[in-house]
Amino acid sequence: MFSKALFKQTAKANWIKWVAVTLATCIMLAIVIIVLGNLGINDIRDSLKDVFTQADQESYLKDNAVDLYDLYITTAETNEQMETFSGVGSVFINNLISDYDTSVQNYQTENGTAPDDATKKQIAIQEVDEFIQQYGELINNFMPDLDVNQLSGLLVNVLLAHDKDASLTGKSLLMEGYYLTVYENAYSLALLEGKTEQDAVQEATEAKNQSKIISMQLEIKDDYSDEAVKYVNDYMYNMVYQSQINQGTLKEDAKNYAVSVKVISNTALNTYLLWLNEGKTAEKAKTEATKSISDQIPEKVAEALTELGDMDMYGLIIGSIFYRIAGLLLPMVFVIMVANGLLAGQVDSGSMAYVLSTPTKRRTVTVTQMAYLLWALLSMFAIVTAVSVVSVWIVGGNNFAINFAEILLFNLGAFLTMFAFAGFCFMCSAIFNRTKYSLSIGGGLTIFMLVCTILGLFGSDVVPSAMRIEAMNFFNYLSIITFFDTTSILAGTLSYLWKFAILIGIGVVTFITGVFSFDKKDLPL
Amino acid sequence: MEEVIVVKDLTKDYGEGRGIFDISFSVKKGETFGFVGTNGSGKTTTIRHIMGFLKHKSGDVKVLGMDAWKDSCQIKKFVEYIPGEIAFPDLSDGTTFLKNYAEMLGLKNMDKADYLIKKLQLDTSANLKRMSKGMKQKTAIVAAFMANKDILILDEPSTGLDPLMRETFLELVLEEKKAGKTILMSSQMFDELELTCDRVALIFNGRIVDIVDIDKLKNSEVKFYKIEFKNSLDFNKFKKLKYEITRIQEQYNQVTIKILDKDVGKLFKDLCKFDLKFISEVKHNLEKYFKEVLTKYREEKNV
Numbered sequence A: 001m002f003s004k005a006l007f008k009q010t011a012k013a014n015w016i017k018w019v020a021v022t023l024a025t026c027i028m029l030a031i032v033i034i035v036l037g038n039l040g041i042n043d044i045r046d047s048l049k050d051v052f053t054q055a056d057q058e059s060y061l062k063d064n065a066v067d068l069y070d071l072y073i074t075t076a077e078t079n080e081q082m083e084t085f086s087g088v089g090s091v092f093i094n095n096l097i098s099d100y101d102t103s104v105q106n107y108q109t110e111n112g113t114a115p116d117d118a119t120k121k122q123i124a125i126q127e128v129d130e131f132i133q134q135y136g137e138l139i140n141n142f143m144p145d146l147d148v149n150q151l152s153g154l155l156v157n158v159l160l161a162h163d164k165d166a167s168l169t170g171k172s173l174l175m176e177g178y179y180l181t182v183y184e185n186a187y188s189l190a191l192l193e194g195k196t197e198q199d200a201v202q203e204a205t206e207a208k209n210q211s212k213i214i215s216m217q218l219e220i221k222d223d224y225s226d227e228a229v230k231y232v233n234d235y236m237y238n239m240v241y242q243s244q245i246n247q248g249t250l251k252e253d254a255k256n257y258a259v260s261v262k263v264i265s266n267t268a269l270n271t272y273l274l275w276l277n278e279g280k281t282a283e284k285a286k287t288e289a290t291k292s293i294s295d296q297i298p299e300k301v302a303e304a305l306t307e308l309g310d311m312d313m314y315g316l317i318i319g320s321i322f323y324r325i326a327g328l329l330l331p332m333v334f335v336i337m338v339a340n341g342l343l344a345g346q347v348d349s350g351s352m353a354y355v356l357s358t359p360t361k362r363r364t365v366t367v368t369q370m371a372y373l374l375w376a377l378l379s380m381f382a383i384v385t386a387v388s389v390v391s392v393w394i395v396g397g398n399n400f401a402i403n404f405a406e407i408l409l410f411n412l413g414a415f416l417t418m419f420a421f422a423g424f425c426f427m428c429s430a431i432f433n434r435t436k437y438s439l440s441i442g443g444g445l446t447i448f449m450l451v452c453t454i455l456g457l458f459g460s461d462v463v464p465s466a467m468r469i470e471a472m473n474f475f476n477y478l479s480i481i482t483f484f485d486t487t488s489i490l491a492g493t494l495s496y497l498w499k500f501a502i503l504i505g506i507g508v509v510t511f512i513t514g515v516f517s518f519d520k521k522d523l524p525l
Numbered sequence B: 001m002e003e004v005i006v007v008k009d010l011t012k013d014y015g016e017g018r019g020i021f022d023i024s025f026s027v028k029k030g031e032t033f034g035f036v037g038t039n040g041s042g043k044t045t046t047i048r049h050i051m052g053f054l055k056h057k058s059g060d061v062k063v064l065g066m067d068a069w070k071d072s073c074q075i076k077k078f079v080e081y082i083p084g085e086i087a088f089p090d091l092s093d094g095t096t097f098l099k100n101y102a103e104m105l106g107l108k109n110m111d112k113a114d115y116l117i118k119k120l121q122l123d124t125s126a127n128l129k130r131m132s133k134g135m136k137q138k139t140a141i142v143a144a145f146m147a148n149k150d151i152l153i154l155d156e157p158s159t160g161l162d163p164l165m166r167e168t169f170l171e172l173v174l175e176e177k178k179a180g181k182t183i184l185m186s187s188q189m190f191d192e193l194e195l196t197c198d199r200v201a202l203i204f205n206g207r208i209v210d211i212v213d214i215d216k217l218k219n220s221e222v223k224f225y226k227i228e229f230k231n232s233l234d235f236n237k238f239k240k241l242k243y244e245i246t247r248i249q250e251q252y253n254q255v256t257i258k259i260l261d262k263d264v265g266k267l268f269k270d271l272c273k274f275d276l277k278f279i280s281e282v283k284h285n286l287e288k289y290f291k292e293v294l295t296k297y298r299e300e301k302n303v
Helices: A004-039 A042-088 A090-111 A117-142 A148-164 A170-192 A197-216 A225-246 A251-277 A282-289 A299-310 A313-342 A344-349 A362-394 A404-431 A435-457 A470-478 A486-491 A495-520 B043-051 B094-105 B111-120 B133-145 B163-178 B190-196 B214-218 B232-240 B261-271 B286-301
Strands: B003-015 B018-028 B032-037 B058-063 B079-082 B151-155 B182-187 B199-204 B207-213 B222-229 B244-249 B254-260 B276-282
Touching (some): A004 A313, A004 A362, A004 B094, A042 A090, A042 A170, A042 A197, A042 A225, A042 A251, A042 A282, A090 A117, A090 A148, A170 A197, A225 A251, A251 A282, A313 A344, A313 A404, A313 A435, A313 A486, A344 A435, A362 A495, A404 A435, A435 A470, B018 B043, B018 B058, B018 B182, B018 B199, B018 B207, B032 B043, B032 B190, B043 B058, B079 B133, B094 B133, B111 B163, B133 B151, B163 B182, B163 B190, B199 B286, B207 B214, B222 B261, B232 B254
Parallel strands (some): B032 B182, B032 B199, B079 B151, B151 B182
Antiparallel strands (some): B003 B018, B003 B058, B199 B207, B222 B276
């Protein structure tokens, strides 16, 4: 099944090609990895990423500033209203409280136990409903600014605040009810925004504390906006400064940073007020005020830039361009030339007569030639793999953008791709008696597939959408190199495994077909 | 005597009248069998079947009792071959090729190769690709003869050799013949077949037209004589006598007649009555014989 003499003869005939191709491929690969490793092509990518991170932070700060401003204003206005309400409505409030206490008492005697929190809230809502029905119109006449619906929510919380601390009376009780309302609103908003229970509680507590602090330093005024802006700016400044100091930043730097945050907050609030004055709703004004760079550029451009920031240049150049295209080209030329020369070339020239006129079976010839082709490819890729591993080691080993496991899988993938092509070219060489047919079909289709992969690259996911032409992806369906899935290898998914299996399958089937067809055919020797 | 190569009713139809049809012959042990025919007549196709390169559709090809296709590898242990069109493997020089070929043959002893190289005055260190046709042919001869196997199959082995080398080559063939080898050899040259072969087959358009025994041809009882008369009167008179005339050249007053050995005395008696310029025997060789056969065959078959 194997002829050592023939193997030697074939190796002698092809060794120059083998050395040239292996050397050239290794040099290309080493240059690609080492140069890229020292150039830092990901710098631009990183700075782009920074821009977006900063934009996100800025947007977050502005959002907080506007929220705090709103809280200040609401607290101030509520404070004013409650001042009035606690004077005018103290009789009504006292009635409401005593009604509530009675209801709670009744519940206790009926059920034998004190009502739990949920039941208390139920009772409070009921009492407030009755209260509004009875006195709503009256209150409205006294205080036309007060929204009755808002008031009912507030009053429920006032009742619950009373329940917690019976010593509270008058305005303090009303304000306590308001703080509870602030807490509730902040909590439900945070949950709506998709935050965790823990974060929501924290945020709500923060808002409640803020409103307490604000209400303590309030003076009754016609317009609170100036105070609100000052308060928010100072608050942001102090908060950032403190947290920077806590992180161990130098005082000078912390101060600079805190000022820049103050500027951001001030800008946001000015924009907010400007839009409010223009008659926009609070919601719209807030959207305008909290815009960052990424919101200001068109969505598609922003998307493209984000993707550019996320693109893995090393993966693209080493994986998709070197191992799937540039690095395959020379081994491909080697395989096309050598596979043709192993059988079809020798039948066409007639030199096969000097093999088959010796006691050598045709099966022995094909198996030996196949063994040579596989040996040549295997040894070629063993050397290429060694060079790639050493190159990666030089540029930082596993700290490099492509680690050892990935580079080994790239080499394996390239080898299996070449195994499939070798099988195909070998089959053509075995089937045809003429070099021109063997080369044009075996070599032609192989090169065609490589070209398809080059064209398909512009339609594949590894190219950022700004440069991608979706229609070009069609070419990827015409090439078996598509089964060498570098994207899957880099992403760490396992879909590259079954694709490898297909490449092995193509190689095995074509090699076997080649061996059998050569056994049976007529040879013009 | 044992029949080494047997070809029976071998047909390979390539369509449009090309191919070989109903080829039958056999080569006995120690016999040298020749193949002659025009270009494309089917000599090489027949040889390729014997070598097991082509699969026979109908008929039978046996070498040493083994099927030429199925036992092709086994047969090669006894067969040496010079292909009709010589191309060497992609190796650097003649020495490398011969060494490699010997290794594939399992041949250790290179004495005969050295003898052949010396006899053919071959420079084996020459680059295989740059060899002239004659050098390639010499290298092929060395490669074929060096293993000293029992059967030689030579497809136009003397093409490209200069006349002196051809002499040497024919000497080599005769040496092999003397050593008891069975030889099948195709050629376009009648003289070399006549010199070396025991029997020669004529192939035309894929069919064997005739197989001739060289010994019988040489020692034939039929002779040909060319006679020229001094004047046309005698010439015309002679024509009326009952001799089988094969050729007439009126302008020279020449006739060529075919006559059996036993009638020669009568001929000379008759010729005494005429005034002759000369009389000479025309040697009947293979070429003449086959030309005659072919003319007859063509007339019969109308091709």
